[in-house]
Structure formats: C-alpha cells, structure tokens
Amino acid sequence: MNDTSTRPDAPDTVEKGESLWVGAWYRLRKNKMALAGGIFILLLAGLSFIGPFFLEGDYYTNTVLEEKLQSPGGKYPLGTDHLGRDQLGRIIKGGQISLMVGMVATLVSLTIGIGYGTVSGYFGGKVDSVMMRLVDILYSLPFVIFVILLMVFAKDLGDSIDEWFRARGSEFSISGQWNMLLLFVAIGAVEWLTMARIVRGQVLSLRRQEFIEACISLGLPTRRILFRHMVPNILGPVIVYTTLTIPAVMLLEAFLSFLGLGVQPPTPSWGLLIKDGADRMREAWWMLVFPGILFATTLFSFNFVGDGLRDALDPKTSKD
Amino acid sequence: MPLLDVNDLTTYFHTRNGVVRAVDGVSFQLEKGETLGIVGESGSGKSVTCMSMLGLIPQPPGRIENGSAHFDGTDLLNCSQKELQSIRGRRIAMIFQDPMTSLNPYLRIEDQLIEPLLIHGLADKASAKIQALDMLDAVGIQDAASRIRGYPHEFSGGMRQRVMIAMALITKPDVLIADEPSTALDVTVQAQILELIKKEQQELGTAVILITHDLGVVSGFCDRINVMYGGKIVESGSTSDIFYDPQHPYNRALQNSIPALQAKGKELYTIPGMPPDMSKPNAGCSFVPRCEHATDLCTSESPKLKNVGQAHTTACLRVQSENLKP
C-alpha cells in the first residue's frame, strides 16, 4: 500500500542555498594560515595604536647615551640602539608609522585605481584600449626610479620652503609633513596599476554578463542594477587586492626608508630600523633581527589573509 | 571469452558533504566487435563507470572501492600504472563529451594526432604523420593536408569531434568508449558523428561502448543496452528487448516518455520525482521514491540483476517475483 497521496516530488527539507559570502566565510574560517595572519594583524594593530597610551610619551625618542647598544634583556627587552633608545618602543612606534603609511597609501592607490579602472571598463572600446595600453607601459617602467627621484628632489624643495619661511621669521615648518604627504602620494601612485586592471576587468566582464541584460530587460532601474548587482561582484576582488596591496606598499615604504628617502629620523619606521640594524649588524645583531622578522611576519600575515580571501571568494578554486 | 569483463565495479567520491556513491556494484561484459550502449540520466554513473575502468577518475576525492575489470588477461583496476598506460590509447581508447575543451589548445592538430602512435611505439614520426593525414581524411575533414598543421581553435565543434575520433582510432584499438560524443553538438552534426563512428567501427571491427542519455541515439546504433540508474545497472538486454519488452519500471517510464510514441495532443509523460542524491542512498531500491509499484520489500532489500529472458536481465524485485520464466 503506497501512500500515493504524498506528492513524490515534495522534498522533506528545503535545502538552504549558500550565498557567495556565506560560503566564502566558511572557506576562510577553514584556512588556518589566513586566520593566524588575521589574528596577528589585529594584535599588532592593537599593540601599535593602543599600546602607546600605556607608555611614557618619549618611548621612542628617549636617548640615554650611556646605555647605548645594549643587548636584549632586563630593562630593554629588545635591546637599545646606537643612541641608547629602547628598541621595543621604537619598534612599536615604527609599527604605527609603517601600518599607517600602508593604509593611507593603499587608500590613495585604491582611489586612483578604482576610478581609472571603472572609467576604462565602463566606456570600453577605444577609450579602454588606450587607457589599458598606458597601464601596460607604466607597469613595465621602473616606477621606483621616479619615486626615488621625486623623493630626493622634493625633499630638498621642502627644506627650501622651510628656509623661506624661516627667513621671514616664521616658525612654519612644512618639511616634516611634506615628506610624509609626498610619501603617501608617491607610493600610492606606484601601486594603483594592479587595482586598475582588476577593476577594469571586472567592470568589463560584468557589463557584458547576461544577468545584467536580464536585469535591464526586467525593467530594473539603473541604480538598483549598479548597487545590487554590479558592486557586490566588484567588491570581492577589490577587497582581495586591497589586502594584498597593503604589504606591497609597506615594502615600498621600507625600501625608500632604507635608501634614506622615506620617513625621516627621528621618527622611526620599520624600514629605517632595518637600515640602522643593517649598518650595525656586526655589533648589534638585535637591531636588525627583531625589526626584520617582525616586518616580514606582518607582510606574511597580510599576504596569507589576502590569499585566503582570494581562495574563499572564488568558488572555482575551492578545494572540494 | 568476452573482451571486457567488469565485475562489481564500485567507485565512491569522498567529499566534504559526504560520500557520493557514484558507481555501486556494476557488472557487465563486452564482446569483440559488439556495440554496447549505456543509457541513463545525468548522475546515474555511466561516465564514471568507464572512466574508472581507465583510471581517469581524480583519485582524491574519488576512489575505486572494489571490483575488477578484466581486459585480455589484465585487471584494469588492479594493475600497475605502466600496464594501464600501455593499454590506454592503444587497446582501449576514449573520446569525451565536450570537443571544445578536449583538445590541447597549444599544440597543433598533427602533433596531437600522431601522439598515440609515438607513445606506444607503433610508428616513427614520418610514417605517423602519414597515418594521421589518412585518418583525418577518413573522418571527413575537408582539405586535410592543409588543415592538419592548424590549431584546435581554428576548427568547429563538429570538426574537433572528428579529430578526436581520428585520434582515438589511429591505433586501431580493440575498444572505443564514446562518452556522449554528440551531446554537445548541433542536431545535424550529431547524426554525422554517429554515422562516422559506425562506419569506422565496421571497417576496423572495434567494439564500442556508447554512453548517452538519449534513447534515440542508442536505438539505431547499439546491439545491447545497459540502463543505469542511481549508480547501478537496472536493466540489460538486446536493443529490441529494451525497447519492446521493458521490464524495469524505470525503463518502462523512459519508453513512455519518448515523445514520438505518444498520441498527438496528449500531455507529455514525465517521470515524477527527482534523480537520487547519491550521497544519501536508500537502503533498498533507489528507484522507490519515483516508482508506482513500490512495495515495502523494495524499501528494505536491494535488488540484484536477474534473468527475465534470453540474455535479458533486470533488477526489480517485483518483476523478479512475478516472473516465473527461467
């Protein structure tokens, strides 16, 4: 006796569909390295930005010459540098600066990149070809050369401006901030290329997608199409590449500081600390090793999180 | 002695959502020169069966749990990689469903055609190239001589499938497995491809296993047919048996759904229900949710293939119990 009154095709439970974000979050959580990286970054940010509230104001500039070049231990857990400054404090402040430069410069390159990429992808055709050709050319030029030149010559300009003010009896000093500002812009201007390419690729392919055509034919207003359908699809890769741009930017800043063109002393950045450490490698290995390893680990973490996000958001590369 | 003797082949896929029992105890035989059709819906396990035989299943997450597949003295499921490689492409060849992606876009057609001959040491490069040209001609590519140095993206879908056939048959294998060879093609091209396979088969005496979901395709082509459902063979017999004397409820339902056989103006018959989720198999017969005649016994006992006529078997408990013929 079958129960033919039960419809054979009515399922017992409606299977919950997995939205892209839910699936992505699940995959991300499973990725141990990405999680570890994320936690590390949060801890670091906390230490750098909140930590200083618990320290004395001069924790990174306090020079105690009699105690210079002390190896790690006791009062100075990470040793002191050549001017008797506490390495731990310098590293914390350096973290602040390096992270801040990282975020701001990334923001700059994000803005330029997204703007450029959207315009190029949206208009398509000739405009797109020209714009992308420009990106191709720029991509292969050693932009770094220009940044170096810019930093060298503009630094002098900043000094001269200061002199000009001083000659007129004013205390106004632009050189400190000028340098940082220039740094943000210069670095941001180098790294926008990849973001522009990514965004343009997404916009271009989205415009042609059938589901956009379906939206239009269903009579959806343009605003709804844009926000509800296009932006979420662009958001994914943008987030991934932002996370991957931050370490690239930090690397560039450290590179410039190493050459003496980035953040200016006495403000420490990890790049400067590494330079000081490399110079005094033979007498004070701790000046090189600690900042170096911390820097590398931070980059590591960002890269793992970025990679993890990329794998999580692209269902095709999921490992089952 | 059958050419190919498959016994209790079982392949499961171990995924994060559970174990998918793609092929669950499949047994059949293939005689020399015979054309065997394997028919079933998507997910019935027909492709996985044949790919398991040749070891082409990705081994994680897939795993051949059990079974044997004897081909000319070698058990394909339990032999060394080297032995398997020497049989693939040489004695058993396979062509796949999507010709657009089955050819290497970075290599010339000629290079891909001569490869089976070179791998198995059947010819030197010069004579292999000549054979490739002949083969390309035989499968109906116009202007073969000038096109053979071209790349896959310069060929249309139908032509690429012809190239695949040429590539598979160039070593004159004993068995050709064709996995939905015409499904991805236009209707007109479909017929041509099937004709081509038939012609080559007659010339070379190759046995063919034709995998498809399309009953129309097997009716004109195959000597025997295995109907698969839920990873198992549910009915097996000669083509006329399958079409004119269907025993298994699934097969019956399939026959009823063929549009041409129904009266005009009547509603089309469809099989109620959905194909089974192979990661959550039933205890008994997997067709129970969609079967009009299911009994309590059917939900607890899993039916095995039993004879219902001359070389005609079926796996349905009701049929077997009603059937008093030896």
Place this chain on the structure above:
Amino acid sequence: MLKFILRRILETIPVLLCVAAMTFFMCRLAPGGPFDEDKQVTAEVRELLNKQFNLDQPLHKQFIQYITHLPTLQSFKYPNRTVGEIISQKFPVSAKLGFFSMCIALGLGILFGVIASLRPNTYIDYVPSSLAMIGICLPTFVMGPLLMLVFSLKLGWFPATGWGGFSGDQFFASDMVLPSVTLGFFYAAYISRLTRGGMLDILTQDYIRTAKAKGASGLRVILKHSLRGGLLPVISFMGPAVAGLIAGSFVIETIFAIPGLGQDFVKSAFNRDYTLVLGVVMFYATLIIFLNLIVDILQVTLNPKLKFD
C-alpha cells in the same frame, strides 16, 4: 610581425620623451644648482662652472641639448668623464648581477612551482609554497643583511662584500653568490607562485584527461602538454620582473658594495648630477622597453590564440 615591431617603436618614442621630460624637470624641482653645495668653490668659479655646463641657459634649451647629446654629456661630479663612458663601464657589472639573479629566479621558481602543482594541498605543495611566501615577504634589504650575517660573518662561507667577481674577468666568483641569491630569491618566490597557479589551471583542464586517455605518462603530460600553457603567466611577468630587478639592484649594490650602475644612480640623484641621472634613467627606460618588446613577441609566439595585431 614587422608591423607590430614598428608600431611599438613608434609608441616608444613619445614615452621616452615623456620620461626624459619628467626626469629633467624633476631634477630641477629642487632649487639650487649642482655646485651650490661645494664649499670650496668661490662664487666666480661657480659662475664659470655653470656656464661651462650651460646651466645659465633657459630650461627648454638645456632640455633639447641634453636629449640630443646625451651620451657625450659630461657628468657633473665625475670630472672629465662622459655619461656614455660611465654607463658603458658600470652597466656590465649590474648586468652580470641581473643575469645570475634571473637564472636563480627562473630556475628555482619554475622548479618549485611545478612540484607544488603536482599534488596540491599536500606537503609536496606546502613546503615550496611556504618558501615562496617567505621569499615574497622578506624584502631584499632584510634578506641581504641577514644572509650576510649568517653566511659571511658567522659561517664564513662567502665573502660579505666585494666586487672582484662582478667586474673582474672571470665569469663567476664566490662573492657573486650572496647578492645574486638575495635578489633572485624574491623573484623566484613570485615566479613559483605564478607557475603553480598556471600549472594548476592547466592540469584541471579536459585536454589533460584526453592526454592521459591516450596513454601519456605523467612526465609527458607535464612537459609536453602542461608547461607551454602553464608558463604563460610567468612570461607575462618577465616585463615587470626586469623592472623590479633593476630597482632591486639599487639596494643590493648598496648593501654588498658592488660598483654597478644602480649604486651610481642613487648617488647621482643625491649629488644633483643631472646629466648622469638623466643618462641612467633613459638608459634603463630604453632597456626595459626593448626587453618588454621581446617578452611580448615571445608571448605571441608561444600562445597560438594570440596574434600580432
């Protein structure tokens, strides 16, 4: 193909002009001339020097002069040596460094990348991939000193600095090891990730299954069927890679005291040696554009789906 090359050359000229203009005007951003810092120079001598180097002429005239006479211009800070001379002397040193670094980058990178792609998400994958990750995150200016610390100072295997190998007549010497490894490792890391990605992409394609069905052995599948397509991302990366190697050479040459062009570039920027700066920048820019052209031609040759258009 010829039309392609010609079009590229045409494209290049405005780019180079832009580069020259940008460089030139950036140099002039900073107020003051190259000789203002010299304390030993009196005002009259300074004027004479300025005149000698045409620094008193209007900017645009100077610019045109620079462009047309570039290799023969005299460097400001190296008396009696022309830009052309300096570049031709120093560049071979940097070129050697670049060559060995690239060999390491490609060799290690492709090898590790292919190995990692064979068994994804197992230990065979994790080890090379982690090494690659470390390589990307350890910048050259951290790795260089660290390697020097360990291998030279503590273990004494290689000399820490020196330039005998690079500018000497021998092709290879032990002091070239550390600098090349440092510079090359970073790019090896990138290349191995690209290779792994490219290979994974290919290995999951249907035509790999076809190749196996024909009886191809694993090695054959990799070498004949996969590498061609799998290495395409690496080839596209060669353009930016070369640019990066040049940038990296600045730091490496500084750290390891190698007398190459990179070190000179940074120094000349600090010294306001306008002619040398312009010369080096134009030289590198031309070199890179030329190498990129070769990379692009290579790409079209290897990928049958691309055409010169």
